[in-house]
Amino acid sequence: MTMTKSTLESLLKKHHNEAYLWSCQCCHRQEDDAKDVLQLVYLKVLEGKATFKEQSSFKTWLFSVIRFTAIDHFKKQQKHVSLDGIVIVEETKDDAEENNYRAILMQLPERQQQILTLAFYHQMTLAEIAEVKNLHIGTVRTHYERGKEALRKRLKK
Amino acid sequence: MKDENNDIKEFFENLRTEDDRNLKVPTFETIAPKKSRPVRFMAMVASVAAVLAVVLFLTKQESNEKVTAQNELVLTIILTTEEDEEFLLDDRSSLSEWQASSDILLKEFDE
Secondary structure (H helix, E strand, O other): OOOOOOHHHHHHHHHHHHHHHHHHOOOOOOOOHHHHHHHHHHHHHOOOOOOOOOOOOOHHHHHHHHHHHHHHHHHHHHOOOOOOOOOOOOOOOHHHHHOOOHHHHOOOOHHHHHHHHHHHHOOOOOHHHHHHHOOOHHHHHHHHHHHHHHHHHHHHO | OOOHHHHHHHHHHHHHHHHHHHOOOHHHHHOOOOOOOOOHHHHHHOOOOHHHHHHHHHHHHHHHHHHHHHHHHHHHHHHHHHOOOOOOOOOOOOOOOOOOOOOOHHHHOOO
């Protein structure tokens, strides 16, 4: 059964804050891109181009749509750096000091960053993360453990 | 029981606080697309507009034809009312009666 437009709109509204933060995280914290991506996502959802089949929670499905849309967005802009690869972000000394936690997280490989973010920032289960990232749950668990280990190492420094 | 991930959780809580401070989340309304009218409604509007355009075109053409007809009528009136006009060619004179003004020179004086 497909949802009505008003139901979809109220669900989008409910998850708007989380969705925006996830969009920012998928767009390497470039807020303009994050807004563009989210706008495209809402358009896809409300025009029925992306259909929620209720096989998972709405949030999981929405996060997955945001991730794919962000990948497409960067591909189109030809400034895409694989979301699953290592991203080298140039930061000034001031930025690094100001955004200390973010800077530490940025030192991890992108896949680990995203898995830890989804788990601890957005409170998702490993099964949900597997769905958002379109990965096998075993792979997610591996990156989750490695990510935690890598983060702890950096926190101890 | 102590949660073994407490350090990681604390790290992400701090990250969240940092984001709350630095990131300004735009309102849903500014991001959500403006409500678009349904396609069926737009098609209906377009067809009504097309019909109106055709009707207007036909009406305009009909009024143009009326104007032309009026002009023709005026022309007819002009042609039929000017009776006092002088004709340059007098049909009362015939070719056999006509004399050239120099005919007098041909006349012999003794006649």
